[in-house]
Amino acid sequence: MPSDPAPAPIPRHLAVIMDGNGRWAQRRRRPRMIGHRAGARAVDVCIDFCLETGIEALTLFAFSSENWGRPEDEVGALMKLFLGALEREVDELHRRGVRIRFIGERERFAEAIRARMNAAEAQTAGNTRLQLSIAASYGGRWDIAQAARALARDVAAGRLAPEAIDEAMLGARMALADLPPPDLFIRTGGDTRVSNFLLWQLAYTELWFTETLWPDLDAATLRRALDAYAGRERRFGLTGDQVAGTQPQENNA
Ligand code: IPE
Ligand code: IPE
Ligand code: MG
Numbered sequence: 001m002p003s004d005p006a007p008a009p010i011p012r013h014l015a016v017i018m019d020g021n022g023r024w025a026q027r028r029r030r031p032r033m034i035g036h037r038a039g040a041r042a043v044d045v046c047i048d049f050c051l052e053t054g055i056e057a058l059t060l061f062a063f064s065s066e067n068w069g070r071p072e073d074e075v076g077a078l079m080k081l082f083l084g085a086l087e088r089e090v091d092e093l094h095r096r097g098v099r100i101r102f103i104g105e106r107e108r109f110a111e112a113i114r115a116r117m118n119a120a121e122a123q124t125a126g127n128t129r130l131q132l133s134i135a136a137s138y139g140g141r142w143d144i145a146q147a148a149r150a151l152a153r154d155v156a157a158g159r160l161a162p163e164a165i166d167e168a169m170l171g172a173r174m175a176l177a178d179l180p181p182p183d184l185f186i187r188t189g190g191d192t193r194v195s196n197f198l199l200w201q202l203a204y205t206e207l208w209f210t211e212t213l214w215p216d217l218d219a220a221t222l223r224r225a226l227d228a229y230a231g232r233e234r235r236f237g238l239t240g241d242q243v244a245g246t247q248p249q250e251n252n253a
Pocket of ligand 3: 019020
């Protein structure tokens with residue numbers, strides 16, 4: 001009897017740039033904020049998909065270091081939306097076994113938001129079904145700088161010799177150090193750039209871009225991304241033969 005084909009590999013960790021909210025609203029001649037509200041619903045679609053497919057970790061880029069520079073009324077409205085989502089969604093996510101964490105420069109948020117973030121993390125700390133990390137006030141450069149600062153503190157305190165610093169040591173102080181690095185990166189909205197997301201952690205992540213605007217996200221789009229991922233050969237700098245575990249056809253020695 002023919003054996004079943006091996007199941008397609010599922011990414012353990014998915015990282016997403018949720019882009020295109022403003023354009024989604026502008027195409028409907030509505031204010032950008034309407035797009036952000038619709039985008040909040042798409043977050044639920046994405047989380048549901050991860051829970052159903054068995055993806056272990058999901059990291060969502062919600063607000064970048066650079067997004068603080070947007071018009072004051074947009075930043076203010078986004079903060080309100082964020083606070084509202086924290087108030088409404090956390091109990092349900094907890095019930096579904098989701099652990100919630102926030103990565104980024106938390107000090108820049110108002111106290112009411114920080115308190116909710118801390119409470120959400122504490123409430124869900126014991127959950128293991130899905131590791132949900134929300135990157136908010138986050139920048140990849142900030143992340144590298146804060147990790148370097150942590151090492152510098154250890155050196156200054158005499159706990160660490162500068163010569164001992166290596167990639168693993170810096171990596172251990174980066175955000176998400178306890179998770180496997182992202183296997184798959186998705187950016188919606190049609191732009192093909194990383195926009196200061198997880199610069200360190202994305203070193204060998206498979207990148208996938210779609211024109212779909214974030215509020216239009218559906219399971220079919222995510223399924224297409226997973227299918228593309230399943231067809232990729234991840235070589236990590238090695239040769240295809242090495243990765244396949246076969247010998248090269250020709251011996252060129
Ligand atoms: C992403 O959508 C959400 C945030 C950056 C907060 P945008 O607001 O960037 O939407 P576009 O790119 O202008 O369409
Ligand atoms: C990246 O989107 C940040 C988030 C989705 C949170 P931006 O819309 O800010 O990125 P750029 O400005 O197009 O590079
Ligand atoms: Mg954008």
